[in-house]
Amino acid sequence: MNMQLNIIPSESSKPAKPSLHDWEAVEAFRKKYRIDPAMVRKFRHLVYNQHRQIDSAMSVWGQERHQAIVREHFDLEVMRVLQRHDSTVDPSFKLLLETIDQHRVETVLIRCGESRASVCVSTQVGCQAGCPFCATARMGLHRNLKAPEIIQQVLLAAQITRADQRPLRNVVFMGMGEPLHNEENLYEAIRFLNHHHTFNMPLRRISVSTVGVPDAMIRLIDTFPGLQMAFSLHSARPELRGRIVPWSRRYSWEETQEALRYVATKPKTHRHQGPVMIEHIMIDGVNDTDEDADALIEYLKGMYVMINLIPYNSNSFVQNWHPTSRERRSEFANRLRNAGIYTTIRYSMGSDVQAACGQLVVKQDSSQTSLKKPASV
Numbered sequence: 410m411n412m413q414l415n416i417i418p419s420e421s422s423k424p425a426k427p428s429l430h431d432w433e434a435v436e437a438f439r440k441k442y443r444i445d446p447a448m449v450r451k452f453r454h455l456v457y458n459q460h461r462q463i464d465s466a467m468s469v470w471g472q473e474r475h476q477a478i479v480r481e482h483f484d485l486e487v488m489r490v491l492q493r494h495d496s497t498v499d500p501s502f503k504l505l506l507e508t509i510d511q512h513r514v515e516t517v518l519i520r521c522g523e524s525r526a527s528v529c530v531s532t533q534v535g536c537q538a539g540c541p542f543c544a545t546a547r548m549g550l551h552r553n554l555k556a557p558e559i560i561q562q563v564l565l566a567a568q569i570t571r572a573d574q575r576p577l578r579n580v581v582f583m584g585m586g587e588p589l590h591n592e593e594n595l596y597e598a599i600r601f602l603n604h605h606h607t608f609n610m611p612l613r614r615i616s617v618s619t620v621g622v623p624d625a626m627i628r629l630i631d632t633f634p635g636l637q638m639a640f641s642l643h644s645a646r647p648e649l650r651g652r653i654v655p656w657s658r659r660y661s662w663e664e665t666q667e668a669l670r671y672v673a674t675k676p677k678t679h680r681h682q683g684p685v686m687i688e689h690i691m692i693d694g695v696n697d698t699d700e701d702a703d704a705l706i707e708y709l710k711g712m713y714v715m716i717n718l719i720p721y722n723s724n725s726f727v728q729n730w731h732p733t734s735r736e737r738r739s740e741f742a743n744r745l746r747n748a749g750i751y752t753t754i755r756y757s758m759g760s761d762v763q764a765a766c767g768q769l770v771v772k773q774d775s776s777q778t779s780l781k782k783p784a785s786v
């Protein structure tokens with residue numbers, strides 16, 4: 410089995426000071442200064458459960474001189490908001506964030522219905538998976554995000570949604586980067602979100618999307634039973650999938666399918682885990698024929714899955730790919746439904762602010778910029 414942990418070492422990725430979102434660093438600090446654990450719990454409750462600004466929650470550390478020690482020891486904000494882009498066509502918006510070492514990433518907040526919101530977080534600065542339709546892939550990979558940087562994205566989203574009385578319900582790891590190429594920080598972030606002293610977010614409300622890293626998919630679902638998973642399949646024909654998701658060529662077809670089958674049959678033992686969401690981007694004349702639908706049906710036979718058909722967003726990278734028409738999408742969906750597979754067609758949120766699937770990209774500063782030429786598919 411291929412081992413693809415891909416933890417990218419980067420000196421510049423280490424913040425000078427630890428973050429207050431760093432569980433171990435805060436615990437070490439608490440022990441060193443013999444701080445009452447109740448004080449730390451109160452601070453975490455205010456910040457991660459009540460979503461108070463960190464500055465305003467600082468009073469729990471007591472006198473001014475104690476607060477000064479905390480400020481001196483920790484970075485209070487590991488990401489700052491540079492810009493906010495609100496969609497004019499739906500209630501989603503995108504935040505442009507900057508890390509302490511001046512990398513930029515994007516986070517998308519999706520408001521669903523009257524009372525729910527989800528946040529789509531980034532796990533890497535850029536991505537190395539190379540999907541030709543994806544704006545993030547153009548950046549290449551700069552570095553992995555640290556767990557506190559992932560947590561900060563969720564906290565910012567939670568603060569905003571609390572202000573408009575629409576609690577944050579779901580966290581989806583579907584922003585910039587391939588989460589399973591950053592396992593260490595992904596795991597730390599999930600544990601933090603799930604902890605009852607912080608966000609107390611059930612695993613069933615956390616979803617990780619992957620292009621398919623077989624051994625990492627199995628590790629993830631075994632480590633976090635009940636976590637939701639999305640799998641970017643895009644085609645059940647090996648040669649075509651290799652073009653739409655180039656990273657998939659690194660593994661054998663059978664190995665990937667077996668890993669998916671493992672994850673998609675686990676609910677027998679992990680009762681909270683829903684079906685694996687199979688993502689299928691709809692590209693006109695490329696992967697939307699009846700034969701493509703039949704290949705999907707065959708590939709997914711016996712698995713506990715649902716299919717999410719995603720309208721393709723045209724871009725300048727792949728000149729000859731266009732979105733499938735609405736009628737064809739419906740026909741394709743009905744063919745899958747007739748075969749007994751639960752199928753939805755995603756309304757692509759935030760396309761006018763480049764917040765939709767495959768549209769997240771950030772121009773890094775000139776020393777980091779490495780936008781690549783359009784891919785040949």
Ligand code: SF4
Nearest residue numbers: 536538540543546586
């Ligand atoms: S679609 Fe996702 S996995 Fe593929 S290149 Fe873009 S960010 Fe990476």
